Each structure stands twice: as C-alpha cells, then as structure tokens.
Amino acid sequence: MALRQTPLTCSGHTRPVVDLAFSGITPYGYFLISACKDGKPMLRQGDTGDWIGTFLGHKGAVWGATLNKDATKAATAAADFTAKVWDAVSGDELMTLAHKHIVKTVDFTQDSNYLLTGGQDKLLRIYDLNKPEAEPREISGHTSGIKKALWCSEDKQILSADDKTVRLWDQATMTEVKSRTFNMSVSSMEYIPEGEILVITYGRSIAFHSAVSLEPIKSFEAPATINSASLHPEKEFLVAGGEDFKLYKYDYNSGEELELYASGSEDGTLRLWQTVVGKTYGLWKCVLPEEDSGELAKPKISFPETTEEELEEIASENSDSIYSSTPEVKA
Secondary structure, three states: OOEEOEEEOOOOOOOOOOEEEEOHHHHHHOEEEEEOOOOOOOOEEEEOOOOEEEOOOOOEEEEEEEEEEOOOOOOOOOOOOEEEEEEEEEEEOOOEEEEEOEEEEEEOOOOOOEEEEEEOOOOOOEEEEEOOOOOOOEOOOOOOOOOOEEOOOOOOOEEEEEEOOEEEOOOOOOOEEEEEOOOOOOEEEEOOOOOEEEEEOOOOOOEEEEOOOOEEEEEEEEOOOOOEEEEEEOOOEEEEOOOOEEEEEEEOOOOOEEEEEEEEOOOOOOOOOOOOOOEEEEEEEEEEOOOOOOOOOEEEOOOOOOOOHHHHHHHHHHHHHHOOOOOOOOO
C-alpha cells in the first residue's frame, strides 16, 4: 500500500528562506536555524519544526545561518555587512562582526572558539571568538564573491566556493592546497565529515567529490536545475531541491530516483519531510485507512494523545505567537 508524504509546514517567515542548518544531537534533542531575506533568522526544534524564537538585530536580508554542535551558539551572515554571533539559549546578541560588503556564509569550528565567514568582498575571515576585539585572519584568492565556506578535516582545512570554483585551504599556513573549476555556477556545497565527502551542485548536476583531494567520486543528473542537495549521514540516499519546486530523492549508490516531493521555498515556509514515510514520531502519526476504502494511506500530522479541539487551540496559540510578535529566543 502506497503512503503519501505529508510534510510539516513551518510558517513565520515573510520572504524567501535561503539557508538552513541543523545542530548536532544534544540532551534536549536537535535544533534547526533558518536564514531568510526578511532579516529575521528563526530557531526551531529540529524534529517537530516547533518555533522557539527569532533573533532580532540585523538590518538587511540574512543569507547564511548556522548553529554550533551543541546548539548553544548561533551565527548569521547578512546583507547589512555584518555577521552576528548569538547566545542560542537566551537569544542575546553576543557580538557583531563588521565586514566591508555583504556576508553570505558562516561556520563554527568544532570547539566553537572560531568563526569562519565569507562574502561579496571575496575574502575568507577567521574570527577568534574569545578575542572579539582582535582583527580577523584573512585569506585572499577568490576571484568572485564567496557563496559558501566550511571548516573540514577536523578544522585543519577550509573549503570555499565562489561562482564556479571550489577551493581547499590549509588553515595553518592560510594557503590554497587545491582548486576545481566547474563549467556552471556552483549553487550549493555540503561537507560530510564521515568519509570526507563534498556534495556540490551546479546546473542540473549533483556531484560528489573527495574533500581531501577534490577529485570526483560520482555525479547524478537531475531533470531540472538544482539549487541544493544533501547526503544522508548514513550515505544511503540524498535529497536535492530544484528550480521546478520539487524535491528529488535518490539512492546514493545506484543513482535511482526513489521519491519525488512537491515543495517550495520562495513562499517563506520551511517544510520538514520524513526520511521513512509512515513512521510515527514527533508530530507525525501515520493513520491507515480502512482496507476496503480504496484510498491511499495518508500520514496524519497530530500531537500524540491530543484531541482535535486541543490541537486547534495549540495551532491558534502558535499562530498568534509567530505573527503577532517576534520576540528574541528565550530559554
């Protein structure tokens, strides 16, 4: 019997969502941060999408957002020429890091002591968060605006991508180790520490490269131009989002298309999809129809042991809290 995928829809943003990042697993679960052109990055519970709070302070579109491993700190990159570091528990702004142009990307080291930034001024910057008054270390070499910059190889190296080139840098000497140029603009880049895999999308291609040598491993062609792709931690499958507003799910080993979801991002919503369709957890509860109904089984989104009346009341309260005001994150 086929199961129809029904995502959790997370409303609240008023303009297109341009970046998402999950924290690691913490004693309190895991968390999700979203960057949006409305200038108001939001923190949510990772498994349910429940809104926790909004980081207020940027005066322009937020292009990049990330959480440290234990979700105690957040960092954002924005069009107001700043990157900001936040206390992700209280929502307080910890520091503002001034840049000379639009900032597009931020990434913490594993120990959360350093922050890597990149943007339109073509420079990589490394900030010592324990010495906020100190000038950052700068790495030059990109010939166009930097779209993504990530720590890799246990923070000993840095991966960065501009328009059509991906570069690998040595953090200690601040010199370029390798580079690879593509024939189309790079739309996204993801680093997988387990196996040192780099996921790069450009045009309709979803390419996998070694993060150590930048040598190609394999690549898949999608039916539409791809904006971003992500490989599952267990490397069994990957998902990719295209300009046709669809999410494609592929078997990583064979390249076979497994599922196709309809979705969107320009509408300002986040959508959380199940890895295993029909599995009951979080707000997902699979309800199968009667055998003789002839209908497809549809996962039903509800709170376990919550009445419909209570569910409507919760939805109303959540709607008011998101749209009537956007307070800073509080513990």
